[in-house]
Amino acid sequence: MIYNQNKVEILRQRYPEGTRICVDSMDDYCPIESGTCCTVEFVDDAGTLHCKFDNGRTLGVIPDVDKFHKIDQEQTQTDEQTEEITETEDIEESEEMNISM
Incomplete structure (x- = not known):
């Protein structure tokens, strides 16, 4: 899902670098397990939250597609x-x- 520039800026303000989030569910071919937490590294121009997970993985979390909550x-x-x-x-x-x- 691609967002307009205004929505991307809102996401960047809401999830700045260092923000902690937790995955509730993810619909992906190789999803992150529910309950896994991560740290947001940056939000790209498409609105994807690029994260480093506590289990060592890195993956983009997509708002409105993946379910997660801010810690x-x-x-x-x-x-x-x-x-x-x-x-x-x-x-x-x-x-x-x-x-x-």
């Missing part, structure tokens, strides 16, 4: 903080095990 930045930050806490706990636990051995 709230606060949610992303909370998830990252939770990961950091878990990693810190894992490191501390590992260090305690090394000390006790």
